[in-house]
Amino acid sequence: xxxxxxxxxxxxxxxxxxxxxxxxxxxxxxxxxxxxxxxxxxxxxxxxxxxxxxxxxxxxxxxxxxxxxxxxxxxxxxxxxxxxxxxxxxxxxxxxxxxxxxxxxxxxxxxxxxxxxxxxxxxxxxxxxxxxxxxxxxxxxxxxx
Amino acid sequence: xxxxxxxxxxxxxxxxxxxxxxxxxxxxxxxxxxxxxxxxxxxxxxxxxxxxxxxxxxxxxxxxxxxxxxxxxxxxxxxxxxxxxxxxxxxxxxxxxxxxxxxxxxxxxxxxxxxxxxxxxxxxxxxxxxxxxxxxxxxxxxxxx
DNA sequence: TATTGTTATACTCTATAACTATA
DNA sequence: TATAGTTATAGAGTATAACAATA
Numbered sequence: 163x164x165x166x167x168x169x170x171x172x173x174x175x176x177x178x179x180x181x182x183x184x185x186x187x188x189x190x191x192x193x194x195x196x197x198x199x200x201x202x203x204x205x206x207x208x209x210x211x212x213x214x215x216x217x218x219x220x221x222x223x224x225x226x227x228x229x230x231x232x233x234x235x236x237x238x239x240x241x242x243x244x245x246x247x248x249x250x251x252x253x254x255x256x257x258x259x260x261x262x263x264x265x266x267x268x269x270x271x272x273x274x275x276x277x278x279x280x281x282x283x284x285x286x287x288x289x290x291x292x293x294x295x296x297x298x299x300x301x302x303x304x305x306x307x
Numbered sequence: 308x309x310x311x312x313x314x315x316x317x318x319x320x321x322x323x324x325x326x327x328x329x330x331x332x333x334x335x336x337x338x339x340x341x342x343x344x345x346x347x348x349x350x351x352x353x354x355x356x357x358x359x360x361x362x363x364x365x366x367x368x369x370x371x372x373x374x375x376x377x378x379x380x381x382x383x384x385x386x387x388x389x390x391x392x393x394x395x396x397x398x399x400x401x402x403x404x405x406x407x408x409x410x411x412x413x414x415x416x417x418x419x420x421x422x423x424x425x426x427x428x429x430x431x432x433x434x435x436x437x438x439x440x441x442x443x444x445x446x447x448x449x450x451x452x
Numbered sequence: 453t454a455t456t457g458t459t460a461t462a463c464t465c466t467a468t469a470a471c472t473a474t475a
Numbered sequence: 476t477a478t479a480g481t482t483a484t485a486g487a488g489t490a491t492a493a494c495a496a497t498a
Contacts, residue, residue, distance in 0.1 A: 169420075172351055172354035172355065172358065176445070177336055177422070179449065181347065183325060183329075183445040185372075185465095187321070187326075188326065190452070202488095203488080209316070213317065218456080220455075227327065229490060230456075232488080233457090234457070254455095255456095256455065257455090257497095258457080278315055280322070281321055284321075284322070296444050296445075299433055299437055300321070300325055300328040300441075302432040303332065303429065303430060303432065304327040304328045304331040365479055375481085376467080379480070401478065401480070402480085455496100457494105458495090459492105460492090461490095462492105463491100467485080469485105473479085474479080
């Protein structure tokens with residue numbers, strides 16, 4: 163534990179532990195999804211399209227904190243997997259409305275199950291209550307940061 | 308909150324929130340240390356050398372989870388900043404013992420204060436108790452993962 | 453002027469392979 | 476054989492600048 167007045171040790175810095183935990187969990191995600199062509203961020207993008215059918219890439223970027231330039235490859239990957247389809251917007255010809263395909267809905271359900279299994283493994287040292295507390299605290303850190 | 312039996316929403320995944328929180332905190336660290344030539348990982352390396360004077364680069368890699376190849380540039384940077392010095396090991400001519408210079412001790416004290424200030428800002432939405440809980444949970448996630 | 457989707461590009465972080473000197 | 480330090484290299488993730496089409 164950290165004592166008053168003393169300089170903080172490295173292992174007591176939240177940022178250090180955040181980075182190491184994030185790297186471990188990302189690595190476990192990569193193991194679980196190896197060979198599937200799905201990355202953490204493309205999984206996130208598919209989730210947003212599922213939760214907000216007809217959304218646009220610009221809107222997804224705002225929700226997920228991505229740069230518009232970086233979502234292009236992610237959408238191309240999901241497109242190549244047959245997960246999503248793009249429909250030109252009639253009212254705003256700059257935009258494409260994004261939807262899951264029938265196959266995409268099946269795939270995403272499987273991916274969600276894989277992600278849930280991965281999290282069970284990665285967070286096995288935390289109780290359910292602790293996991294909920296953790297998510298709540300992390301959310302407060304990055305939201306409106 | 309997550310209800311039983313329902314598929315988890317993206318925002319309820321710990322991994323997603325971990326990654327976003329880590330990115331926000333890393334970004335705030337980068338802002339705080341902009342122009343200093345200090346990166347999160349080189350700060351970590353300097354901390355380990357301070358806490359374990361005479362340690363080697365291989366040992367630091369084991370402690371911090373770095374690849375041996377990746378610490379070379381970090382040590383070169385700390386060397387160029389005048390923060391550390393390397394002493395050839397008499398008993399094992401493969402190894403270099405690492406120490407902070409006098410200037411390095413002064414610099415690191417300042418960096419620790421900057422990092423503490425950065426964390427206060429990044430974690431301002433969490434109470435002191437919550438911050439301690441967060442660090443404890445993150446540590447359990449990445450240790451022995 | 454501002455926004456959408458896009459290309460090109462660059463920088464950081466992390467990973468692997470291979471080399472040498474030494475143990 | 477194994478380890479320490481190192482080089483080269485490659486892959487992700489993320490960032491900025493700029494463009495054409497459209498609003």
